[in-house]
Amino acid sequence: MPDQAQWTQVVEQAVRAPSIHNTQPWTFIASGDRLEVRRDTSRALPAVDPTGRQQVLSCGVAVQFAVMALRASGFTTELDLLPEPADPEHLATVRVVGQAEPSASDVRLAAAIHSRHTDRAPFLAEPLPAGLVDQLQAEAGQDGVWLKPITRVEEEAAVAVLLDQGEQQELRDPAYLAELQAWTRADLDAPDGVPVAALPREGRATNAPVRDFAGGGGPHDAPATPADDDPPPPVEHPSVVLLGTAADDRAAWVRAGTALGRLLLSITDAGLAASPLTQALDQGWVRNRLTARLDLVGHPQMMLRLGRPSGTQVTTARRPVAEVLHVA
Ligand SMILES: Cc1cc2nc3c(=O)[nH]c(=O)nc-3n(C[C@H](O)[C@H](O)[C@H](O)COP(=O)(O)O)c2cc1C
Incomplete structure (x- = not known):
């Protein structure tokens, strides 16, 4: 032992x-x-x-x-x-x-x-390796967790809208903003909380926006106003997957976590990275809407952007x- x-x-x-x-x-x-x-x-x-x-x-x-x-x-x-x-x-x-x-x-x-590492930077514009999603689905299935890739245009649109609705409602809640501020850290060496160094420097054109840790404004979230002749920003199109379970009790939540842990290690081993997009899952109302809009059988537990890292990651x-x- x-x-x-x-x-x-x-x-x-x-x-x-x-x-x-x-x-x-x-x-x-x-x-x-x-x-x-x-x-x-x-x-x-x-x-x-x-x-x-x-x-x-x-x-x-x-x-x-x-x-x-x-x-x-x-x-x-x-x-x-x-x-x-x-x-x-x-x-x-x-x-x-x-x-x-x-x-x-x-x-x-x-x-x-x-x-x-959670990688919130844009991923390289390349599809996931062939067979990876099938492998991840099989591995998650061992923990009783399903994995659904969000690939249909209508599903991508529904997810983008719900991520935005979920986040906008949270940004209007003073308790949410206070909590976000209390857990965001200027110092990379702080023993807990999310360091600003791990957040994207500026907004970007994407259908899978990462959480706005600046609470609607702040240095790492405020791109300079573009000039008229600036080129449009590159559009990011990461792979998005949803993990879910049949039940929605504590055992299902722990199992969603064990499956997530396994998935993150598999994709890291394959040279890929992920970042959670949980703005559409935090509050019951938006989570229920996601379930209905995507015709899910069961309960969504975790949404992830997946892709190949474009730069160095922050520990x-x-x-x-x-x-x-x-x-x-
Ligand atoms: C259940 C869960 C939900 C999370 N939600 C988000 C999220 O909505 N947006 C985000 O950018 N990161 C999210 N994260 C990532 C955490 O912020 C991250 O794991 C933490 O800051 C530690 O950094 P590391 O993953 O790079 O070690 C989430 C992580 C977990 C486990």
Whole structure:
């Protein structure tokens, strides 16, 4: 079974998971052969994530990264979801059940944990590699999660409209703006929150706009007024996919997170990157509209832009492991 140093290494990798507003809403308890993953409600985001769904999903990614880290270290695992019904913040327990030589793919996917970053810059204008979407669908299916590429023109238009409607309504909410400001950081070394350095410098022409972290105005969101003879901006056309689940309970949210974690490692390993577009999923009304407009069977959990990075990526900081891991 893993010793204290190994559990520390596993959690160092788990905390590289993406999380909404980089809140890192998790704590870990390692004891013997098991690692408990809990949501830390003191880091909640009541305006953007009123039900806690996106934070539970973020913790699900951390669970997946822990599993991948253990596998690459030669351990086999089993996962218990929501093992204590009376304690809903205890989201999962990863149990080490044996040892096995890691496969080449286990090693590559675990290596991708540290090279994965949310990339909000325009992606290169090229389609996804042939067969990738089928592969991602099959992998997500193993966690009971479906993946729908948004490819039809009517679907792209509906998504663009709903992203805009969702975000415009949020930008009119003072509580949303205050929360956004509280979690945006000027300093790249700040241990949590979204650093300005990781945000796009200027607006761009796209059907998949990333979240406006400047709250409707600010230095990283205000392109200079173009002159009459400036060329039009290049149009970005990234691939967009939606992940969803049949149920919409906490178990489904954790599973959406484990599937997302797996997907992010697969695409990173393939030299690609992603950025979430959750403005159309934050609030119930817009999420319901998305479900109806796209005729979804089940519940959308995560929308992502995918593509090949066009530049260098920014590494966001994490809180020290000692702050989030308790070894019993
Ligand atoms: C559930 C969830 C929702 C997110 N929503 C957005 C979003 O709407 N817009 C965005 O630009 N980034 C979004 N992110 C990305 C986080 O801001 C990012 O993971 C965090 O800042 C840490 O950076 P990193 O992913 O590069 O490590 C989301 C991440 C998660 C897990």
